[in-house]
Amino acid sequence: xxxxxxxxxxxxxxxxxxxxxxxxxxxxxxxxxxxxxxxxxxxxxxxxxxxxxxxxxxxxxxxxxxxxxxxxxxxxxxxxxxxxxxxxxxxxx
Amino acid sequence: xxxxxxxxxxxxxxxxxxxxxxxxxxxxxxxxxxxxxxxxxxxxxxxxxxxxxxxxxxxxxxxxxxxxxxxxxxxxxxxxxxxxxxxxxxxxxxxxxxxxxxxxxxxxxxxxxxxxxxxxxxxxxxxxxxxxxxxxxxxxxxxxxxxxxxxxxxxxxxxxxxxxxxxxxxxxxxxxxxxxxxxxxxxxxxxxxxxxxxxxxxxxxxxxxxxxxxxxxxxxxxxxxxxxxxxxxxxxxxxxxxxxxxxxxxxxxxxxxxxxxxxxxxxxxxxxxxxxxxxxxxxxxxxxxxxxxxxxxx
Amino acid sequence: xxxxxxxxxxxxxxxxxxxxxxxxxxxxxxxxxxxxxxxxxxxxxxxxxxxxxxxxxxxxxxxxxxxxxxxxxxxxxxxxxxxxxxxxxxxxxxxxxxxxxxxxxxxxxxxxxxxxxxxxxxxxxxxxxxxxxxxxxxxxxxxxxxxxxxxxxxxxxxxxxxxxxxxxxxxxxxxxxxxxxxxxxxxxxxxxxxxxxxxxxxxxxxxxxxxxxxxxxxxxxxxxxxxxxxxxxxxxxxxxxxxxxxxxxxxxxxxxxxxxxxxxxxxxxxxxxxxxxxxxxxxxxxxxxxxxxxxxxxxxxxxxxxxxxxxxxxxxxxxxxxxxxxxxxxxxxxxxxxxxxxxxxxxxxxxxxxxxxxxxxxxxxxxxxxxxxxxxxxxxxxxxxxxxxxxxxxxxxxxxxxxxxxxxxxxxxxxxxxxxxxxxxxxxxxxxxxxxxxx
Numbered sequence: 001x002x003x004x005x006x007x008x009x010x011x012x013x014x015x016x017x018x019x020x021x022x023x024x025x026x027x028x029x030x031x032x033x034x035x036x037x038x039x040x041x042x043x044x045x046x047x048x049x050x051x052x053x054x055x056x057x058x059x060x061x062x063x064x065x066x067x068x069x070x071x072x073x074x075x076x077x078x079x080x081x082x083x084x085x086x087x088x089x090x091x092x093x
Numbered sequence: 094x095x096x097x098x099x100x101x102x103x104x105x106x107x108x109x110x111x112x113x114x115x116x117x118x119x120x121x122x123x124x125x126x127x128x129x130x131x132x133x134x135x136x137x138x139x140x141x142x143x144x145x146x147x148x149x150x151x152x153x154x155x156x157x158x159x160x161x162x163x164x165x166x167x168x169x170x171x172x173x174x175x176x177x178x179x180x181x182x183x184x185x186x187x188x189x190x191x192x193x194x195x196x197x198x199x200x201x202x203x204x205x206x207x208x209x210x211x212x213x214x215x216x217x218x219x220x221x222x223x224x225x226x227x228x229x230x231x232x233x234x235x236x237x238x239x240x241x242x243x244x245x246x247x248x249x250x251x252x253x254x255x256x257x258x259x260x261x262x263x264x265x266x267x268x269x270x271x272x273x274x275x276x277x278x279x280x281x282x283x284x285x286x287x288x289x290x291x292x293x294x295x296x297x298x299x300x301x302x303x304x305x306x307x308x309x310x311x312x313x314x315x316x317x318x319x320x321x322x323x324x325x326x327x328x329x330x331x332x333x334x335x336x337x338x339x340x341x342x343x344x345x346x347x348x349x350x351x352x353x354x355x356x357x358x359x360x361x362x363x364x365x366x367x368x369x370x371x372x373x374x375x376x377x378x379x380x381x382x383x384x385x386x387x388x389x390x391x
Numbered sequence: 392x393x394x395x396x397x398x399x400x401x402x403x404x405x406x407x408x409x410x411x412x413x414x415x416x417x418x419x420x421x422x423x424x425x426x427x428x429x430x431x432x433x434x435x436x437x438x439x440x441x442x443x444x445x446x447x448x449x450x451x452x453x454x455x456x457x458x459x460x461x462x463x464x465x466x467x468x469x470x471x472x473x474x475x476x477x478x479x480x481x482x483x484x485x486x487x488x489x490x491x492x493x494x495x496x497x498x499x500x501x502x503x504x505x506x507x508x509x510x511x512x513x514x515x516x517x518x519x520x521x522x523x524x525x526x527x528x529x530x531x532x533x534x535x536x537x538x539x540x541x542x543x544x545x546x547x548x549x550x551x552x553x554x555x556x557x558x559x560x561x562x563x564x565x566x567x568x569x570x571x572x573x574x575x576x577x578x579x580x581x582x583x584x585x586x587x588x589x590x591x592x593x594x595x596x597x598x599x600x601x602x603x604x605x606x607x608x609x610x611x612x613x614x615x616x617x618x619x620x621x622x623x624x625x626x627x628x629x630x631x632x633x634x635x636x637x638x639x640x641x642x643x644x645x646x647x648x649x650x651x652x653x654x655x656x657x658x659x660x661x662x663x664x665x666x667x668x669x670x671x672x673x674x675x676x677x678x679x680x681x682x683x684x685x686x687x688x689x690x691x692x693x694x695x696x697x698x699x700x701x702x703x704x705x706x707x708x709x710x711x712x713x714x715x716x717x718x719x720x721x722x723x724x725x726x727x728x729x730x731x732x733x734x735x736x737x738x739x740x741x742x743x744x745x746x747x748x749x750x751x752x753x754x755x756x757x758x759x760x761x762x763x764x765x766x767x768x769x770x771x772x773x774x775x776x777x778x779x780x781x782x783x784x785x786x787x788x789x790x791x792x793x794x795x796x797x798x799x800x801x802x803x804x805x806x807x808x809x810x811x812x813x814x815x816x817x818x819x820x821x822x823x824x825x826x827x828x829x830x
Contacts (some may be wrong), residue, residue, distance in 0.1 A: 274644020
């Protein structure tokens, strides 16, 4: 995966159009080259991925877990947590 | 496969779902040897089994003894239902100590000679013994349970990448209505619109998916969080069910999070209804336990 | 002599054990139904907003969830003076009859039928799984009644266990016209099945007459709601009837709550509820038919006449509870049909601003009266909550019945195994709901 430019994947099926990603992204508000733009179809659109600073705010704030940044397997990138929590989360159906 | 169903202190709702599986219930009892299930069979002692479905929470020493026995005799132990997975609604009683609760209910000095010792605090079953798989839900839906059992009875314990209830919700979020913080008791939400944006407490963004978002999308009732907290709450970035919901409500109503928090006067019941007993969230319980107790005086 | 302990009692809802205390000669002295693990719902709900009351109390008992929800909602409505639209009451009632059908079907078929059907076989064979192995069709037919109740409950309540449709002030959704027709179709198919099942239960009771007689009679006054035109689950005054021609006391919900006296039993976390000045009362399907004299629906009343002729009226033998259950299922079936056929009304819910108040919610749950008492403060937060569950009324009667059974069985030369089977059969004839009593 070429990491020169951020890969932002938006799952349109999951998105509920709450616009939080657009509001929370530090590189979208008042930015000349905003990362996100609001699409005609009521979904956010990645307009300028090269502006992304990989703060992962959009991923963390997305209420529908519809945004994944820089991940080939689509699982997102995560800091390891408490071992018990890790085991538990792996085993939940 | 040898299957057993064991219930500790619970509402028995999960057992009713097992009985509601229609055709699959006959497959379950026909193709597998159900060797222990107190609500179905007269078998009094738990035999060695391959798969044990465990529902309910540990309320006293008796439950604990049965849980330990279950762990020893079961090859695979499954926590069925939110009570077993996260403490569930009965976990709300963790705001009051066992002694105080018994004192308030049975009066000063009431003794029960044969009562098993109580537990100091309520915990989900995986805090006591190791659990091989979790199926939260209050109760888990028929389809979900069926899918789970199909996989589990074929020998693999399933898990799935969890998203949130919002990802399954059919309503689209419209611009915030700015009507202020509201409760279902005094306001009727507008159909087909996001409840959170209308100022109602909806736990959808922080609750594990799998229920098809039945409450918010088909009934217009805010999500209470019955499938338990999602991965992002239990793992980094450790979202706080209370603060995160207050932040979103503040965004929807145009008030400050503090102002919304002051209007939502029952944080434990509103934001931690199904997971107050979960030790991973203990530090995020609003204001420790003291804040819940101020109203409890007799 | 050492106590005899049956731990745990199987084929009931919840965990409990039976302890039989015997004197030196081995004669039973006392019989207890013991259950521990009080969960504190009435205490942990203090400080909760009235919004959260309904979903939380639902989790007291999965099998009676709608009844807890409606009782709590009615208590909130009385606190705040809300007038529930007729249409909302109708949807609620549909959900309640649906759950009653489901609940009775489970306690009859899954819990008690094996005892009646296989009275002399080994306990390890007395369950629907063994019956299913021998005769698949029988189990499927019985479970069809349960599915029917579940179906109605799912449509009217939104979810089969822990419904989401009930909110203080009414309900959220109505049943659509198409669904209504579909349900009616399914209901009309069930008629022959219900009649056949009633016939079978009556036959089985007659065949097991020795068991029915050995469990004795219950002479305590009966307590049930009396809406006036047969058996209903909501509304009407609570009536305490002492027996045929005996005195009847009518109480409005508030009076009923005030006259309930709870005391500790010392050997179990189930608190004993009595009525001031009356003492022990019997609630549940038997009490309902004894108080009201009939069901108020054609088919159920016709079946009732036959039963009256056979066993005498009012019914005093506790095991006739099973017969009362199947008749009530027929009544539920007729009520559901009637409610589905009635033209839909207007308005589903009303709202209210929180205010200080006090209220009582009384409903007939499948196994008897469920009484909620509630106080809310000016913010709509719960200040005080009291819950009295059916088993709390019935526990005295149940323990008397256990003792009676133990005495009769112990008089012969039968071994402990025989006694324990009889005691469990006795407990099951009350269909005790342990989770409700340990709320």
